[in-house]
Structures are given as structure tokens and as C-alpha cells.
Amino acid sequence: MIISFTKMNGAGNDFVVLDNRDLAYNLSKEQIAFLCDRHRGIGADGLLAAEPTDGEADFRFRYYNADGGEAEMCGNGARCFGRFTASLLPEPADVVSFETIAGTLSAKLIGEDVEVAMSDPFDMQAELAIEVEGLSYPIHSVNTGVPHTVAFVPNLAELDVVKLGAAVRYHPHFAPAGTNANFAQVIETGHIAIRTYERGVEGETLACGTGMVACALYHHLLTEAPSPIKVDVAGGETLLIGFEKSGDDFVNVTLTGPAVVTFTGEIEI
Numbered sequence: 001m002i003i004s005f006t007k008m009n010g011a012g013n014d015f016v017v018l019d020n021r022d023l024a025y026n027l028s029k030e031q032i033a034f035l036c037d038r039h040r041g042i043g044a045d046g047l048l049a050a051e052p053t054d055g056e057a058d059f060r061f062r063y064y065n066a067d068g069g070e071a072e073m074c075g076n077g078a079r080c081f082g083r084f085t086a087s088l089l090p091e092p093a094d095v096v097s098f099e100t101i102a103g104t105l106s107a108k109l110i111g112e113d114v115e116v117a118m119s120d121p122f123d124m125q126a127e128l129a130i131e132v133e134g135l136s137y138p139i140h141s142v143n144t145g146v147p148h149t150v151a152f153v154p155n156l157a158e159l160d161v162v163k164l165g166a167a168v169r170y171h172p173h174f175a176p177a178g179t180n181a182n183f184a185q186v187i188e189t190g191h192i193a194i195r196t197y198e199r200g201v202e203g204e205t206l207a208c209g210t211g212m213v214a215c216a217l218y219h220h221l222l223t224e225a226p227s228p229i230k231v232d233v234a235g236g237e238t239l240l241i242g243f244e245k246s247g248d249d250f251v252n253v254t255l256t257g258p259a260v261v262t263f264t265g266e267i268e269i
């Protein structure tokens, strides 16, 4: 089978993107893992597929991690998906809606950037009573579309993110689903830097959108920093997280940053 693909990235978090509106591709977990393999396939942190929807949204959003497993949502992927699917709409538009497992979201094209209206975060639990060897700072958790932990550290650049991230990701507290693990450092109030260990990639990625949201929300809770919060990622970009509060809850959360096509191609599998 020949697969036609577009390779995209959002702040260095990279994806194989497929137009699967006719459902012609029915890929196995192994085939997706092959396409994402950086040595034998195209190479990516994950795969996005645009599928038809029978609901109100323009498209159905499917996201698979590099290991071939499906995840509920991907923030950087949602920006790339928005840019990709805007060109598939019957009439030109700069807003696209899509159904994800985490709910119906939308993406708005703003020049080089894309702003995603994220799902409302839930399951916020500050200062979990868990211990991870080598990490002496509180671990907080929240689901921002997918599960995340956040730990604020004073030494982000020197941190062994792969070792500590794997220890958090596989901690029995989060079993069986596991979690993504973020480490953040405050640059100044309203501006943080983060590094993320991603579940399903099983390593550090250059950026993680849902992880940025998780860190920004906890930064607000700990410092009262107003919206939007600036987040520097390992890939070098700075993205913006917007939010509003409704009582104790966060609502109208947005993620704004780049979404770029790097190349298109075909591959036989």
C-alpha cells in the first residue's frame, strides 16, 4: 500500500499527517510505529489522521503516539491538524472544528500561528503523596486532554528528564494508563520553561502542548500569574497559554504557537 503523507511539526513536536477522509488507510499499531520510526520509516513523535465525522464538527481527529498506541489528544498535533485540515475544507476558512476523544475542539489560524481552544482540564491534584527517587520537589497532576504531571525545579537545563520522567511515567500511582511527565522552571512570574517526557514516545520531546497547558495552569495556581502565560520549550520556541477562571475551575484554555509543514511524500508499507 502507498501512503501519501504530510510531515509537520508544532514547535519541534513532529508528526506524520494523513488525509484519511475516505478511510482508505486502516493502519495497524505496528504500521504506525514503522511510519514514526526515525531510522526505518518517516520518523515522528506521532501520527495524525483526519477522518470524517457524522457529528457537527468538520473532522474527526485521530492521534497515535510513536509506539502506535492511540491517545486522546495532542496539543501540538491539534495545531498542525488545524493548519492541515483548513486546506481540506470545501470553503476557505481560518477556523476548523474537530472531534477528539477528549471532546470537540477548534483551531484558529492566526498568520504563522494556530490557536487551539482546548478541553477543560480536570482531575487537578496538587502535591501528590508519591515519591520518585532523585526528585525532591512536589509532583502535581492534571488531565489537559491527556494525563500530565508537573514538578517545578530550579535546575531545568541539567535535569535528567529521561530518567526522572520514566520514573514518574511508570510510577504505580499512574498505572495502568501512565502519565506524561513535565518539569518546569520559573523564569519570572508569567514566564516559565518546561521539558517533557512523553508517554508513547518514551523519551523527551522538543515540545508538548498539553504539557505546556498543565505547567502554565499550575504556575498560575502557585503564583497567581495572569493569563496568558509564556512557555519556553526545549525546541527553542515560546508559546502562549491563555485561560479564564470560573470559581476554582479553569475554562476557555487556549494554546497558541507555530504549526509548520516540513515536507510531503509517499511511502510504501
Ligand SMILES: N[C@@H](CCC[C@H](N)C(=O)O)C(=O)O
Residues within 6 Å of the ligand: 013, 065, 071, 073, 074, 075, 076, 077, 146, 147, 180, 198, 199, 200, 201, 205, 207, 208, 209, 210, 211
Ligand atoms: N505531544 C502531545 C501529547 C501527545 C500524547 C501523549 N504522548 C500521551 O500519550 O498522553 C502534545 O503536544 O500535547
